[in-house]
Amino acid sequence: MLKVLSTSWALLLGLMLLMLGNGIQGTLLGIRGGIEGFATWQMSVVMSAYFLGFLGGSQLAPHMIQRVGHVRVFAALGSLISAVLVLYAAAPDWVAWAALRVIIGFSFAGVYVTAESWLNNTATNETRGQTLSLYMIVQMVGIITAQGLLNLADPGGYVLFVVASVLVSLSFTPILLSISPAPSFSSAKSMSFRKLFVISPLGCVGIFLMGGVYSALFGMAAVWGGLVGLSVLEISMFVAAIYLGGLLFQYPIGWMSDAMDRRQLIVGVAILCALVAFGAALVQLPFVLMIVVALLIGGLANPLYSLLLAHTNDFLQADDMAGASGGLLFINGVGAIAGPLMIGWLMGQVGPRGFFLFIGLLNGALGAYALWRMTRRSAPEPADQGGYTPLTPAVSAVTLEAAFEATQTEQGEAENAHSQGS
Numbered sequence: 001m002l003k004v005l006s007t008s009w010a011l012l013l014g015l016m017l018l019m020l021g022n023g024i025q026g027t028l029l030g031i032r033g034g035i036e037g038f039a040t041w042q043m044s045v046v047m048s049a050y051f052l053g054f055l056g057g058s059q060l061a062p063h064m065i066q067r068v069g070h071v072r073v074f075a076a077l078g079s080l081i082s083a084v085l086v087l088y089a090a091a092p093d094w095v096a097w098a099a100l101r102v103i104i105g106f107s108f109a110g111v112y113v114t115a116e117s118w119l120n121n122t123a124t125n126e127t128r129g130q131t132l133s134l135y136m137i138v139q140m141v142g143i144i145t146a147q148g149l150l151n152l153a154d155p156g157g158y159v160l161f162v163v164a165s166v167l168v169s170l171s172f173t174p175i176l177l178s179i180s181p182a183p184s185f186s187s188a189k190s191m192s193f194r195k196l197f198v199i200s201p202l203g204c205v206g207i208f209l210m211g212g213v214y215s216a217l218f219g220m221a222a223v224w225g226g227l228v229g230l231s232v233l234e235i236s237m238f239v240a241a242i243y244l245g246g247l248l249f250q251y252p253i254g255w256m257s258d259a260m261d262r263r264q265l266i267v268g269v270a271i272l273c274a275l276v277a278f279g280a281a282l283v284q285l286p287f288v289l290m291i292v293v294a295l296l297i298g299g300l301a302n303p304l305y306s307l308l309l310a311h312t313n314d315f316l317q318a319d320d321m322a323g324a325s326g327g328l329l330f331i332n333g334v335g336a337i338a339g340p341l342m343i344g345w346l347m348g349q350v351g352p353r354g355f356f357l358f359i360g361l362l363n364g365a366l367g368a369y370a371l372w373r374m375t376r377r378s379a380p381e382p383a384d385q386g387g388y389t390p391l392t393p394a395v396s397a398v399t400l401e402a403a404f405e406a407t408q409t410e411q412g413e414a415e416n417a418h419s420q421g422s
Contacts, residue, residue: 005134008122010174012138015115017171019142022108024149024164025085026050027239029097030222031155031232032088040223042094044344047219048337049098051211053105055333058396061110065117071176074114077107078172085165089158109396115175116398128406129389132399136390140247147240151233191323193331199324202263202373203312207328209362210305211335214393216343216358217242217301221294224355227347234287241294246302246392248295253303254388261379262311263370266304270367273300277360281353297359302392304366305332310388313404314380325400332393 005012033043057077064073084104088097116135123131153159197204221242225235257265273296280293309328316324339358346354386407391399 008119008131008134010177011115011119011122012134014171014173014175015119015135016138016142017167017174018108018111018115019139020146020149021081021085021164021168021171023143023146024160024167025088025104026218027147027150027222027236028155028160028164029088029101030220031150031226031235032092033094033097033223034226035156036092036094038094040227040347041344043223044220044340044347046094046097046101047215047223047340047344049101050105050219051215051333051336051340053102053107054109055105055330055337056102057106057109058113058329058333060106061113061396064110065114070114070117073110074176075172077110077114078168080104080107081111082165082169085161085168086158089161112394113396113398116396116402118175120398120402123402128402129387132389132391132403132406135395135399136250136392137247139392139394140243143243144240144247147236147243150236155232191320191327193327196324196327196331199315199320200312202266202370203308203328204331205369206266206304206308206366207312207332208335209366210301210308211332211393212339212342213301213359213362214305214332215336215339216355217298219340220343220347220355223344224347224352227352230287237291238294241291242298243302245295245297245299249299250303250306250390254306254390257307257310257388258385259382261374261382262307262314262385263374263379266307266311266370267367267374269300269304269307270363270370273297273304274360274364274367276300277356277363281356281360293356301359301363303390304363305393306388306391309391309400309403310386310407313386313407316404318405321404322397322401325397325404329397329400336393 029046030043033046038046061073081104084100084107087100091097091100119131119135120128149163150160152163193204221239222235225238230238253265253269276293276296280290280297285293312324312328313321343355343358346358348354350357386404389403389407391403
């Protein structure tokens with residue numbers, strides 16, 4: 001991993017600065033919306049709008065790159081992000097915020113596609129798995145650190161929006177100065193959703209449900225914190241704990257997934273996450289225990305995305321990877337758009353506890369469906385499974401396809417080593 005860091009540190013530094021800016025704006029808007037007196041349903045529309053834009057950007061960015069090139073797309077969309085971050089403070093209106101969130105979601109998707117293309121181009125077959133793992137760590141550390149920066153200034157002012165804008169602007173410098181010649185980029189052959197569902201019903205249903213959970217955690221946690229009267233410091237700690245849990249739990253869960261039927265692990269993790277969430281919804285806990293709840297929910301929900309990807313990859317052929325990655329990303333995006341809207345409605349019906357009820361319901365549904373799928377198809381032997389690559393739902397199809405290829409490469413190397421040993 002040190003070798004990867006030595007060759008890609010500038011790209012990773014730029015990506016971390018991007019995550020700092022994105023991490024600030026996600027939580028800051030939830031806090032500022034409460035200060036401005038926006039209703040929960042209004043904030044759910046604002047938060048959902050980001051994922052609508054992100055989905056659109058994920059679909060259109062490859063075509064934009066083919067037409068005008070990586071550098072121009074990166075520079076243009078990065079400038080839009082910086083501008084939008086400042087405009088939030090200048091236009092404190094929920095309708096304006098929703099429109100701006102579509103733009104910034106679209107722009108971040110395009111920036112991620114471009115930057116991840118460069119990062120993937122620096123990796124070799126031997127280092128690709130380590131590169132992806134390091135990228136996931138950078139993403140998580142960036143978002144966690146961003147929560148601490150929220151305490152530098154009054155969220156009711158404009159300084160924090162400027163800080164986020166400056167961080168995103170600074171991210172361009174290490175990325176643009178460190179890149180090698182832009183990698184070739186071609187649009188992948190698409191795969192029909194019907195074919196993808198036939199290949200992995202659990203992968204499709206699970207990725208959709210986890211899209212809703214991820215967007216709820218990323219978009220509505222700060223809104224929930226404001227409704228229950230948490231301070232800015234407490235909200236930032238709660239959100240940071242969600243992502244810290246996701247970072248800490250990824251690797252032990254991944255290690256277990258490589259040694260057993262992944263569906264059993266999906267059932268266990270999803271049901272445990274549902275029980276924790278239902279418990280938080282039914283029992284009023286002191287803040288210290290709420291941090292524990294955030295750690296557990298983040299630590300259990302985030303790895304489920306990687307588990308579902310690994311499970312799907314176990315049934316993919318090499319020439320299906322690119323099409324499957326695009327299809328799964330789209331399914332995740334639709335779930336992410338629906339997540340804030342559904343949780344906003346539920347919180348409007350039952351109050352703040354609807355935040356945890358929603359997370360519990362979706363994880364419970366995933367656990368039940370995975371349990372049923374175990375009766376419909378036998379699992380591959382653990383030795384025949386591909387590897388587990390820790391990822392977050394924030395990655396683009398570029399990284400998703402690279403993760404599929406990395407695990408297939410690792411599996412092939414393991415099979416060759418086994419045959420030579422025999």
